[in-house]
Amino acid sequence: AQSVTQPDIHITVSEGASLELRCNYSYGATPYLFWYVQSPGQGLQLLLKYFSGDTLVQGIKGFEAEFKRSQSSFNLRKPSVHWSDAAEYFCAVGANSARQLTFGSGTQLTVLP
Amino acid sequence: GAGVSQSPRYKVAKRGQDVALRCDPISGHVSLFWYQQALGQGPEFLTYFQNEAQLDKSGLPSDRFFAERPEGSVSTLKIQRTQQEDSAVYLCASSLGQGHEKLFFGSGTQLSVL
Numbered sequence: 001a002q003s004v005t006q007p008d009i010h011i012t013v014s015e016g017a018s019l020e021l022r023c024n025y026s027y028g029a030t031p032y033l034f035w036y037v038q039s040p041g042q043g044l045q046l047l048l049k050y051f052s053g054d055t056l057v058q059g060i061k062g063f064e065a066e067f068k069r070s071q072s073s074f075n076l077r078k079p080s081v082h083w084s085d086a087a088e089y090f091c092a093v094g095a096n097s098a099r100q101l102t103f104g105s106g107t108q109l110t111v112l113p
Numbered sequence: 114g115a116g117v118s119q120s121p122r123y124k125v126a127k128r129g130q131d132v133a134l135r136c137d138p139i140s141g142h143v144s145l146f147w148y149q150q151a152l153g154q155g156p157e158f159l160t161y162f163q164n165e166a167q168l169d170k171s172g173l174p175s176d177r178f179f180a181e182r183p184e185g186s187v188s189t190l191k192i193q194r195t196q197q198e199d200s201a202v203y204l205c206a207s208s209l210g211q212g213h214e215k216l217f218f219g220s221g222t223q224l225s226v227l
Contacts, residue, residue, distance in 0.1 A: 043116070043206075043219050090156070092155075099144070099169055
């Protein structure tokens with residue numbers, strides 16, 4: 001069975017600082033990997049996804065993530081955080097043959113002025 | 114509409130009542146998913162439709178949960194004889210193709226069972 005671990009429940013960074021959110025997954029084959037963001041009262045929005053190819057993927061809002069097979073990780077990064085990035089971030093894994101995604105428990109990001 | 118619409122936004126039910134939650138996906142989207150999100154947790158898969166066919170219902174927690182999409186568009190998630198443990202946000206998502214390449218989520222229905 002596939003699983004996702006987001007080790008950090010809550011992260012606080014200052015505006016303008018760099019950000020890295022951790023995600024580790026467990027899956028037997030090459031996974032489909034996703035990062036979603038959820039703002040209060042809003043639906044989840046896809047930031048980026050990895051299916052194959054280049055292991056460094058670019059997403060919306062200046063985010064990027066790197067797939068590292070050897071570490072079973074797919075960490076999300078942003079070089080300079082904006083106050084509007086405060087939200088909850090979810091990493092998810094999916095399989096090619098299945099239609100369901102398995103989400104991590106999320107990381108809440110607070111941005112200090 | 115422009116996005117996935119869910120109604121009601123909030124639902125309070127007494128234990129034992131039946132509830133029905135509605136999802137209007139983006140027009141033309143083939144795939145529709147239901148997820149359950151408990152407080153402080155990530156979404157958990159409930160069920161998946163491709164057009165009107167329910168291809169995966171492995172995530173439905175009990176036979177009290179039932180979902181349908183009779184015309185391949187609007188979907189309804191029904192919970193019979195609600196229990197307190199059913200309290201959660203129920204999320205609907207749709208995608209253009211047959212998979213989960215890019216899901217568009219609604220804002221959810223927050224269900225509170227008293």
